Amino acid sequence: xxxxxxxxxxxxxxxxxxxxxxxxxxxxxxxxxxxxxxxxxxxxxxxxxxxxxxxx
Amino acid sequence: xxxxxxxxxxxxxxxxxxxxxxxxxxxxxxxxxxxxxxxxxxxxxxxxxxxxxxxxxxxxxxxxxxxxxxxxxxxxxxxxxxxxxxxxxxxxxxxxxxxxxxxxxxxxxxxxxxxxxxxxxxxxxxxxxxxxxxxxxxxxxxxxxxxxxxxxxxxxxxxxxxxxxxxxxxxxxxxxxxxxxxxxxxxxxxxxxxxxxxxxxxxxxxxxxxxxxxxxxxxxxxxxxxxxxxxxxxxxxxxxxxxxxxxxxxxxxxxxxxxxxxxxxxxxxxxxxxxxxxxxxxxxxxxxxxxxxxxxxxxxxxxxxxxxxxxxxxxxxxxxxxxxxxxxxxxxxxxxxxx
Numbered sequence: 001x002x003x004x005x006x007x008x009x010x011x012x013x014x015x016x017x018x019x020x021x022x023x024x025x026x027x028x029x030x031x032x033x034x035x036x037x038x039x040x041x042x043x044x045x046x047x048x049x050x051x052x053x054x055x056x
Numbered sequence: 057x058x059x060x061x062x063x064x065x066x067x068x069x070x071x072x073x074x075x076x077x078x079x080x081x082x083x084x085x086x087x088x089x090x091x092x093x094x095x096x097x098x099x100x101x102x103x104x105x106x107x108x109x110x111x112x113x114x115x116x117x118x119x120x121x122x123x124x125x126x127x128x129x130x131x132x133x134x135x136x137x138x139x140x141x142x143x144x145x146x147x148x149x150x151x152x153x154x155x156x157x158x159x160x161x162x163x164x165x166x167x168x169x170x171x172x173x174x175x176x177x178x179x180x181x182x183x184x185x186x187x188x189x190x191x192x193x194x195x196x197x198x199x200x201x202x203x204x205x206x207x208x209x210x211x212x213x214x215x216x217x218x219x220x221x222x223x224x225x226x227x228x229x230x231x232x233x234x235x236x237x238x239x240x241x242x243x244x245x246x247x248x249x250x251x252x253x254x255x256x257x258x259x260x261x262x263x264x265x266x267x268x269x270x271x272x273x274x275x276x277x278x279x280x281x282x283x284x285x286x287x288x289x290x291x292x293x294x295x296x297x298x299x300x301x302x303x304x305x306x307x308x309x310x311x312x313x314x315x316x317x318x319x320x321x322x323x324x325x326x327x328x329x330x331x332x333x334x335x336x337x338x339x340x341x342x343x344x345x346x347x348x349x350x351x352x353x354x355x356x357x358x359x360x361x362x363x364x365x366x367x368x369x370x371x372x373x374x375x376x377x378x379x380x381x382x383x384x385x386x387x388x389x390x391x392x393x394x395x
Contacts, residue, residue: 049252050249050253050273050364051272051273051284051287051288051361051364051365052249052270052271052272052273052284052288052289053249053253053260053264053270053271054100054270054271055264055268
């Protein structure tokens with residue numbers, strides 16, 4: 001529906017999209033940023049299911 | 057005392073892995089290509105070890121307890137005969153005290169910082185506008201950013217490198233590779249396990265296809281990688297971990313922690329702050345330490361990997377947050393007496 005209506009009319013007032021980000025999302029993303037800052041962007045990420053892997 | 061975290065905090069930390077993937081994918085692949093050269097040895101070509109070297113190992117990580125409990129001095133004084141596995145960040149400290157590690161692990165892809173652990177030929181340029189080392193709980197000499205200190209480190213590493221096996225990850229930046237070659241390390245390559253290699257589109261598989269090096273888990277930090285190396289590659293029966301605090305001493309005020317300012321933005325009242333710095337009581341001493349999202353993430357990774365371990369591992373750090381019902385803690389003296 002959004003695609004069908006798109007561009008068919010002009011609004012009289014400027015439409016401002018409501019910020020859908022919840023406070024929790026915001027906190028989460030900022031905590032992630034904080035963690036990255038503390039690591040200095042220098043970590044290697046991990047998968048915890050294997051100690052080693054050698055081809056197969 | 058707490059020894060637990062809130063569900064919200066835990067959930068946030070569990071998602072850190074995904075950010076790393078976005079952050080480092082390109083670097084890891086690019087470095088794997090850049091580090092590709094003929095006649096390189098990998099983990100499969102490590103010479104076998106025998107005698108006491110094969111029976112036990114000490115992992116020397118670079119947390120504050122390493123200095124506080126004079127770990128290197130004790131190992132030297134008691135003439136520890138097992139394998140000595142140091143992380144890159146503790147190499148120079150070992151050498152300064154006359155302890156030459158059998159193995160040194162390095163994996164971090166950072167383009168300007170990590171080379172400093174080996175003595176940086178481009179020290180002045182690489183340390184400009186970067187306070188990374190001054191924010192670390194490391195050897196105070198490293199915090200001083202001294203050109204003279206760096207030069208002394210270059211000479212020290214050059215002197216002993218040919219006695220040390222450098223367990224170097226394909227994700228290492230090229231300046232570390234160049235420096236390691238110039239110093240004369242005996243180098244053995246490997247790849248990091250960074251996602252499920254069984255997935256046909258996995259990044260781990262992609263890196264493996266570049267060089268065919270064996271892959272090893274890192275837990276996200278070189279200290280954990282050193283322990284995985286001891287356990288899964290060397291097959292040690294007994295491993296003692298030192299200098300792996302993964303936490304702050306309670307004497308450290310929150311504002312001195314590295315994420316304080318970011319975290320502080322989200323609380324309305326100072327009393328909420330403690331919830332973002334969960335506390336742990338270290339079982340051997342009853343001392344309290346607290347952690348932050350980063351250290352907590354490392355801790356969780358280690359404890360998850362620990363469930364796959366074949367060795368008997370003791371945390372001999374004598375401080376910090378790394379313990380569980382299954383991960384035993386003991387003093388370094390006790391560990392040395394057992395081995």
